[in-house]
Amino acid sequence: MEIRTDLYLGDSKNMLKKLKDNSVDLIVTSPPYADQRKSTYGGIHPDKYVEWFLPISKELLRVLKPTGTFVLNIKEKVVDGERSTYVMELIIAMRKQGWFWTEEFMWHKKNSYPGKWPNRFRDSWERLLQFNKQKHFNMYQEEVMVPMGDWAKTRLKKLSETDKTRDNSKVGSGFGKNISNWVDREMAYPSNVLHLATECNNKKHSAAFPEELPEWFIKLFTKEQDVVLDPFMGSGTTLTVANRMRRHSIGIDIIPEYYDMVREQLKPVALYILEPKPTYEQIEPEGRIAIR
Ligand SMILES: C[S@@+](CC[C@H](N)C(=O)[O-])C[C@H]1O[C@@H](n2cnc3c(N)ncnc32)[C@H](O)[C@@H]1O
Known part of the structure; x- marks a missing residue:
């Protein structure tokens, strides 16, 4: 059976609306962190982060199958010498939204370079928050022994x-x-700490995942032919790995350069097409490029 890769160009908040209810088995993603990398693709102020993310997580909750899993890679930054609390606030808000917060994995970035700060040591880990729709979900533990x-x-x-x-x-x-x-x-069985080096070779995106990261979660939470979604795909690491592992994948990014880059890499891809197939003019502006 052919493995599909669907790409969407636009804001996830809008583009996710085009996906069907209960259609995705696994979401693995790393959204922009609060206020970071402003020069590349805009930052969200830490105080506004929860407000910005909730409409997106609402759509993710809708598209995820009841047996599916959502893995969110995120880390709070330091603001005025203090760790910001927006990730904790986000967890609480997502629980209120209906998510079940199953687990927190730690990504230990084993190759992070040394440094010296007056009041802390180098930060060499990030959160991988696991959310589900319910207590029972698909998990293939033997695959990651x-x-x-x-x-x-x-x-x-x-x-x-x-x-x-x-x-x-x-x-x-x-x-x-x-x-x-x-x-x-x-x-x-492994622990909930993943010891993985950060990606240094991928010059095409400033914050790409190492391939082992989505690979580990794809093995653990999906089987062949399942559907994997990355609503902030960047250079498309999650999709590339899903494709190699014979999972269907869906990727969204707001930046045309990333969309084009992934489309180039993952040929042939099934680009986004509405049913019944609309004319170019009928498609909302942010969706147009997807059916060129
Ligand atoms: C941290 S990067 C993801 C990197 C990715 N994991 C990889 O391996 O390359 C976050 C991505 O989210 C995209 N982005 C930011 N805001 C977005 C939005 N509202 N909707 C869709 N994509 C967005 C950015 O363009 C960026 O490529």
């Missing part, structure tokens, strides 16, 4: 009585808590 590693040889040799008899029923987590269950196993 990792080798047990050397620690198993030492740690699992010296098990205490508690390690062997830990009562699982209290926490309801079943198998996982009893460490003795892991003796002689080759593979284990």
